[in-house]
Amino acid sequence: MKDRPTVEDVARTAGVAVGTVSRVINGNASVTPAIREKVQRAIEDIGYVPNAAAQSMRRRATRTVGVVVHDIMIPALAAFVKTVQRTCQDAGYMLLLANTGGEIENELRILKSFARRQADGLIVTTGTESNAKLEGVLAALGIPTVLFERDRPERFDRVIADHAGGIRAAARHLLQLGHRRIALITGSPEITPGRVRIEGLREAYAEAGVPADEAVIRIGDFSSTHGFEQASFLLASSQPPSAIIAGGLEILPGVVRAIKRKGIAIPDELSLVGTSDTPLSELYDPSIAVIRWDFAEVGRVAAELLLSRIQGRATNGPRRVLIPTEFVARASCAPPSERPRSSRAAHHGMASGA
């Protein structure tokens, strides 16, 4: 950082006082057109650029928004961040970005670091919804915060996709096709998206008057690895499901990997539903049915909620926005085959059979 010109330099060049320069820059107070022009020319001439740090100190606001996600590499989160950034930029705010990798300690460190940097607002997907310390830190920051895909702490604004509705629609479709053993691989029920997905599945079963098969609801985390392991387990079991719903953004790649390894045919031997529409789900052969929603919209809404708080446009209680989801039926879903594929399972050994 070399010595940039300051308001004082501008003032000297323009032959006015620093206060006047400031007034020209911020354009609010009244300045004689002639003087204004003189100042503006001086600014151009010496290449003056306001120092944001000094402005922040005086204004007690940084025009900065901190965004915390677990993994920017997940397409849905990347899309989210992208729209948040765009919306914030349009409002004159910059984005501070950090990945937590899902580690709670890292998350705490990042939140504190955002506080130190005086971020005017925060958009956060916490790693858990039941950590007192995290909740305490979040509250103590005293910074307007919007939760993304999290429903607690309830004192904050939050925006969540309607995963329950999505799973309901997917399960309805599968039940109508004749499936009675629909596996759901998802993350922890202690986090909203995991919990409501399970609820959605149960509701669909109840609606159809079919008893839910809880044994094929496989919870863990939202990783591709979990998807792979659970799908492998399910497909090797003595009573494999006739359909699998990958209930998490990264679950599908893992499930597909397991399916390929076992050499199972979709949809003949197994129906498959993913979460979030990606090149994989669209272009896979057969194309894979998905539960999807408008990633960009989620980001826009989250940013708007936050900006309205920061700018004092919203002062009422916490708001909760549910983003609609849509089930897209595709070739990966078909009626279950008459005969279970036990003969094929024998090919790969029956180690995990009952």
Place this chain on the structure above:
Amino acid sequence: MKDRPTVEDVARTAGVAVGTVSRVINGNASVTPAIREKVQRAIEDIGYVPNAAAQSMRRRATRTVGVVVHDIMIPALAAFVKTVQRTCQDAGYMLLLANTGGEIENELRILKSFARRQADGLIVTTGTESNAKLEGVLAALGIPTVLFERDRPERFDRVIADHAGGIRAAARHLLQLGHRRIALITGSPEITPGRVRIEGLREAYAEAGVPADEAVIRIGDFSSTHGFEQASFLLASSQPPSAIIAGGLEILPGVVRAIKRKGIAIPDELSLVGTSDTPLSELYDPSIAVIRWDFAEVGRVAAELLLSRIQGRATNGPRRVLIPTEFVARASCAPPSERPRSSRAAHHGMASGA
């Protein structure tokens, strides 16, 4: 931003002078252990957090790095940003992130905004390598800058993946399989990755003593749309290539879409090579050969180059780091079929035939 406690508050509570508090915080100067502890307790008690804006002003450094990419949704760029962020965080720096969407105007605006915010360093993928205005702005900022996937302006440090080498390896493989008409779909040759890919292909032809078929080198931009359009065009032509190399991060999805639509069999009727390993390339059936490199490494190197400049560890001339690429042969590549698939083309009409 409510009234946070300041060094003065800490000093009063601890019964020392503000200077002492500052010394404790920064831990460099010598402070009596007893006093240090007293201050630290006071900090804990009143929940003091340093004000980064004030610190920046004094230190004349913000501990902030600005990152500019065209689209964070592209997996390779997301991975890049992720590692850059992690590396910077470990060094005590935060990330300011912005998407340009490839628009040069937007890019200029963002760069100026980073300058105003006094970013200590910049990592940038410019939208073009031949824009005088952009080049001027970049130079005028006077901020340490690392170029990512760009080779100009040469005055900056830069880190680039060895796309030429990747294409050479891929083309060699295809030539050995017997292909003589290898299409390359890529972006503008005015941007390094586009230019060197074309060069790499020509080199491979030269090596093999086979005349290059320039007609099937299709340049444009690096978008999925371009991939789709060019693949559609090539596959509908009277002399279609027997292999396609998707020379850009987002080209492959578009090419696959075109191939699926035409109902062309891979690798029987067409061999295919992608750029960057994604779930699509790995899990597609057949799995798709790719040119790949260590995304994380690229980010780490770029961040290290930048940090070494910022911290004054590097003062010599601009450095250029070439990240090795690797060609991963997969089922999508096979010897070309004996008979051209003209009969099949008839199915879809021969509108664009010669």
Place this chain on the structure above:
DNA sequence: TTGTACGCGTTATCAA
């Protein structure tokens, strides 16, 4: 080793 005081660049208040 510790305390004091100035200045970083800006905005806002108060007189003129």
Place this chain on the structure above:
DNA sequence: TTGATAACGCGTACAA
């Protein structure tokens, strides 16, 4: 409308 000046919160040179 314009100018002078006092903060904003912190780091550091200098004095003690």
